[in-house]
Amino acid sequence: MPRIVILYDSLTGTTEHLAKAVAEGVQLVKGVGLQILKIGSKFPISLLNNIDVLIVGSPSIYSNMTPSLQTFLKTVTELSVQRKIQLTGTKGAVFGVYQWDGGWHVDRMAQTLMRLNIELVVAPLAIVDHGGEMRIHAQVLQRGRNLGEASARASLVLRY
Numbered sequence: 001m002p003r004i005v006i007l008y009d010s011l012t013g014t015t016e017h018l019a020k021a022v023a024e025g026v027q028l029v030k031g032v033g034l035q036i037l038k039i040g041s042k043f044p045i046s047l048l049n050n051i052d053v054l055i056v057g058s059p060s061i062y063s064n065m066t067p068s069l070q071t072f073l074k075t076v077t078e079l080s081v082q083r084k085i086q087l088t089g090t091k092g093a094v095f096g097v098y099q100w101d102g103g104w105h106v107d108r109m110a111q112t113l114m115r116l117n118i119e120l121v122v123a124p125l126a127i128v129d130h131g132g133e134m135r136i137h138a139q140v141l142q143r144g145r146n147l148g149e150a151s152a153r154a155s156l157v158l159r160y
Helices: 014-027 067-081 104-115 138-155
Strands: 003-008 033-038 053-059 091-098 125-128
Touching (some): 003 014, 003 138, 014 033, 014 053, 053 067, 053 104, 053 138, 067 104, 091 104
Parallel strands (some): 003 033, 003 053, 053 091
16 A cells, blocks of 8 residues: 655644645545654654655745754655665655745755655645635645645556
8 A cells, every 4th residue: 555644844724724635635545545744743754764655845934944844854865865764766745835935945845855866746836825724715725635636646656
């Protein structure tokens, strides 16, 4: 069974709301295992070993992902170089929420995954935050579901 991990950080709840929509999209595809993890919660980093898809999400802080997510991805990069985490053949996707910086942090997350040799299977998703999770529009949540579903379908392609 393909394994998908959604890894996200959220400061106000908006990104978490979008992460849950992404998870709903993943769950539309039968035969896929899903774990959703928030940065700051306790989980072993080795959980990322041999996953099929890594989906990463973050709000924007001055055009960058959160410092906690930056630190986590830097650690993942170091452990990958040391071959303690195996990401070969992993596919990926990124999503993020921003208010005024243009969503550039989403491109930075995508570049980080690509440096880890993770193939992006869905275009990065940058969403404008209209003031908190209660103001996320239904069509925005649907775009998150679409990202999750497309990522899950990509996981069904055999790894080589």
